[in-house]
Amino acid sequence: MKKTIFAFSTSILVMGGFSFLLADEPAVPFGLPALEHPEDNPPTPEKIELGKLLYFDPRLSRNNDISCATCHDPNKGWSNGEPNAAGFEGKRGDRNSPTVINSAYYTTQFWDGRAATLEHQALGPIANPIEMNMSLDEAIGRIQKSKGYQERFQQVFGSEPSPELVAKAIAAFERTVLSGNAPYDKYVAGDETAMSESAVRGWKLFKGAANCSACHSGANFTDNAFHNIGVGVKDGKNTDVGRFAVSNLEGDTGAFKTPTLREIARTGPYMHNGSMETLEEVVQHYNKGGNANPYLDEEIFELGLSEQDIADLVTFMKEGLSSEDYPLVEAPTDLPD
Numbered sequence: 001m002k003k004t005i006f007a008f009s010t011s012i013l014v015m016g017g018f019s020f021l022l023a024d025e026p027a028v029p030f031g032l033p034a035l036e037h038p039e040d041n042p043p044t045p046e047k048i049e050l051g052k053l054l055y056f057d058p059r060l061s062r063n064n065d066i067s068c069a070t071c072h073d074p075n076k077g078w079s080n081g082e083p084n085a086a087g088f089e090g091k092r093g094d095r096n097s098p099t100v101i102n103s104a105y106y107t108t109q110f111w112d113g114r115a116a117t118l119e120h121q122a123l124g125p126i127a128n129p130i131e132m133n134m135s136l137d138e139a140i141g142r143i144q145k146s147k148g149y150q151e152r153f154q155q156v157f158g159s160e161p162s163p164e165l166v167a168k169a170i171a172a173f174e175r176t177v178l179s180g181n182a183p184y185d186k187y188v189a190g191d192e193t194a195m196s197e198s199a200v201r202g203w204k205l206f207k208g209a210a211n212c213s214a215c216h217s218g219a220n221f222t223d224n225a226f227h228n229i230g231v232g233v234k235d236g237k238n239t240d241v242g243r244f245a246v247s248n249l250e251g252d253t254g255a256f257k258t259p260t261l262r263e264i265a266r267t268g269p270y271m272h273n274g275s276m277e278t279l280e281e282v283v284q285h286y287n288k289g290g291n292a293n294p295y296l297d298e299e300i301f302e303l304g305l306s307e308q309d310i311a312d313l314v315t316f317m318k319e320g321l322s323s324e325d326y327p328l329v330e331a332p333t334d335l336p337d
């Protein structure tokens, strides 16, 4: 599929007192690569604004009480601060709400990668009986009844609201929810004072002895691949088949997508089942080599980290990967009538 690169504006980098003007660079935060947009869904400011309204609009749920932001709340790291997600009438699924931050960079969506793109992902939760529990026809019917939405869809797409266009607008909005420009980015760009000594030691462990970057690699700290790291194991068995449900490969049993670690200090509890409260707990898990099961990834093994090493790794993640420009978006107060 051909992709277009997105450029609204010229970006200005301020590094160590110097400013560079990079003409025609895509408007993404410092440290992140250029963002690719599907050729059939190029972003415009009006489309992004429409996507934002839909993202926050509870009309898309059966009881008019749940929006995307209920489970992916900008004030809670674009997740929900809970182990799993309560949706329609409080029903809970087994999986943790992942953050929407930097999901634009994933090559697949969901813990098991069952959706290819954000456009493809967006309509799933509306129809899901334990999330928003609406038929798409009903949801679109509500949007079509709204004069304000009718006008906006005409303006943006030259057409009536439809499921496909709702998905496109929401996806275009999600692609603006980005986190870069963290102390880590400045450090790797040459500013040695950008991170504390503890965070620097943590970063060296991260890419060295602690083996984290075997999977959490690149600017978004993910290889976009699926691994069984021994989470959700009971009596030696995996409680959720994970990627296996998509690939049908036995070796993918209990394997989940490597999540981004950007803004990780804000997105707990952690893991596909929300089973870990703190980053200390996460690092302890890796230190002991995960929980034994037949499909444990070969990159997961006992690490022999000291208490200081563990503290340094946690400091690196908290301090190094939290941006000064956290993408805080206020819920719109003027949803269309």
Ligand code: HEC
Residues within 6 Å of the ligand: 055, 066, 067, 068, 069, 070, 071, 072, 085, 086, 087, 088, 093, 095, 096, 097, 098, 099, 100, 103, 106, 108, 109, 110, 111, 112, 118, 121, 122, 123, 125, 126, 130, 131, 132, 170, 174
């Ligand atoms: C009731 C809670 C709930 C609601 C409402 C909800 N989501 Fe989610 N979302 C989840 C959960 C749980 C997952 C992970 C499910 C899985 O991987 O099987 C998820 C996954 C995602 C992902 C994939 C991110 C990744 O890391 O792969 C995106 C993007 C997303 N949701 C966006 C949305 C949008 C857009 C809406 C509104 C149309 C929405 N969600 C509504 C709970 C919710």
Ligand code: HEC
Residues within 6 Å of the ligand: 206, 210, 211, 212, 213, 214, 215, 216, 226, 227, 228, 229, 231, 256, 257, 258, 259, 260, 261, 264, 267, 269, 270, 271, 272, 273, 279, 282, 283, 286, 297, 299, 300, 313
């Ligand atoms: C073999 C690949 C692999 C290695 C090595 C690895 N991770 Fe992970 N990491 C993953 C996967 C896959 C998940 C999600 C697993 C799940 O939920 O079952 C994950 C989850 C996490 C999470 C939770 C993220 C969230 O949003 O819930 C953190 C934090 C984390 N890893 C940090 C680390 C650190 C620190 C190290 C090194 C000590 C490390 N990882 C090593 C693949 C890996």
